[in-house]
Amino acid sequence: MADAPVGExxxxxxxxxxxxxxxxMFFAYRGFTSDPDRILATLAYGRAHHRAIHFINRAPGTTVNNLLILLGVTKQSLNRVxxxxxEDGLVESRIGTSDKRExxxxxxEEGKALEARLSDAQRARMRAAFRAAGPEAVAGFRQVLEAMMDPEMRRRYHAFREAGA
Amino acid sequence: MADAPVGExxxxxxxxxxxxxxxxMFFAYRGFTSDPDRILATLAYGRAHHRAIHFINRAPGTTVNNLLILLGVTKQSLNRVxxxxxEDGLVESRIGTSDKRExxxxxxEEGKALEARLSDAQRARMRAAFRAAGPEAVAGFRQVLEAMMDPEMRRRYHAFREAGA
DNA sequence: CAGCATAAGTCAGCGTTGTTGACTTTCCAA
DNA sequence: TTGGAAAGTCAACAACGCTGACTTATGCTG
Structure with missing residues (x-):
């Protein structure tokens, strides 16, 4: 896998x-965000809201601190979102049981509904791209993207995925 | 290429x-922009400046209108950048000879120097990722990204690349 | 228990980068 | 000669990053 081309x-x-x-990468990312952006624009939300909703859905019960580290933004920035x-009733914030500061x-339910709308749109494009390119291309796509992440972010991302709540 | 998996x-x-x-895609894009971002932050420039510099370098002599269509922003937004x-002497704007409105x-030279700095940083990461993943993975990566673009953007991009000036 | 650290939230202010709308100037082409 | 395209400008606004300073509640440790 890592030893295909050595000298030639x-x-x-x-x-x-x-x-x-x-x-x-630049143009694909534009396509990648365009469908959710169109939905968000009708709701007075932006990409930051989408990201928060996405990751809360992926790891329900995550703490504010976990989330801001994963998203790589300040707590002030995340807090605004x-x-x-x-306030709009899409996200619920529950005080921690073991640690009440968290x-x-x-x-x-309303939050899940919006998450599904946004996710459906984004997955439809990803599905079309994956289908058009085929499974081997998708494997290569994933390999390159993994290698392009900051090691620290890759670590955090995998930790988050495995931690769940 | 497009007929690998049909039913199974x-x-x-x-x-x-x-x-x-x-x-x-989200985390890789963060890595993708992080190196240039660090350089830009020391110069009071942002990503929008980087994108303009990048594409002017790629197609010297392109017009403002070409550029704003390619970048997908309004002329007011591009104009500010x-x-x-x-003003800073990185870009030169020459009145068109055949059409003087353009x-x-x-x-x-200074602009090329900054372009090289930004590009070197970004290519270093891309090179490392490509090398780690191997040529077949890179081919798949490119295929999926192409399929993820809006058809209109893909068309514009290829037209730009072939047009040059 | 006292005191420090941590998690979260808030307020104020700022910068970049996107937007719309309205307007002018320049200049090509029918 | 007139309409429209290209470019530029001004004003206002919004999203979403940032820093800095501060409060509140809670946990932990000496």
Whole structure:
């Protein structure tokens, strides 16, 4: 897997290939966010709300601190988003049982409904792209993306996924 | 290429696989932008400046209109960025010869120097990721990204690349 | 128990980057 | 010569990052 090209066949590492990869990443990310963005624009929410909703859905009961580390934003920034989501009844904040300083976050039914709308739209595009490219391409896609993350973020992400609540 | 799995082996299209793809895209994009962001932060520039510099470098002599369509922003938004780059002597704006309403954009030597700094950083990460994943994974990565773009953006992007000036 | 650390929330202010709307200037082309 | 395209400008606004300072509640440790 990691030992395919050693001395020959390094043409995929030319500057031109790398630049094309960079540009592909830029344009693909635009497509990636465009469908949820359209939905969010009708609701006075933005991408930050989407990200919060997404990860609360993925790990119900996660704490505010967990979430802001995962998202890589300050607590002030996250708090502004969480406050509106709680006020609007999409997210519920429960005081921790073992540690009462902590707030555990959950989606309400309404929050789950919006999460599903956003997720359906985003998954539809991802599904179409995966289907068009085929399973081997998808495996390569995942490999490259994993390698592109900061090691620290990759670690946090996997820890989050395994921790759940 | 497009006919690998027809009735069986569609496990790569499960909702869980799609969600993992979505999250990988989110975290990888963070890594993707982090190196240039660090450089830009020391210069009072942001990502919008980077994008303008990148595409002017890729297609010297492109017009303002070409650029704003490619970047998908309004002329007011692009103009604010271009103005600072021109004032700072990184970008040169030349009045068109055939059509004098048009402004053709070029990087100055100083602009090319910054482009190289930003690009070196971003390519280093891309190179490391490509190398770690291998050429077949890179091909798959590119295929999925291409399929994820809006068709209109993919068309514009390829047209831009071929047009040059 | 006293005191420090931690988790969360809040207020104020700021910067970047996107938006809309309205307007002017320049200039090509029918 | 007139309509429209291209470019630029001004104003206002919103989303969402940031820093800094502060409070409140709670947990932990000496």
């Amino acid at each position: 066949n390094l043409l995929f590492l030319t500057d031109e290939q790398l630049r094309q990869g960079i540009e592909a 969480l406050r509106t989501l709680i 707030r555990h976050l959950y989606l309400t | 082996n569609l496990l790569f299209l499960t909702d869980e696989q799609l969600r993992q793809g979505i999250e990988a 271009l103005r600072t780059l021109i 402004r053709h954009l070029y990087l100055t």
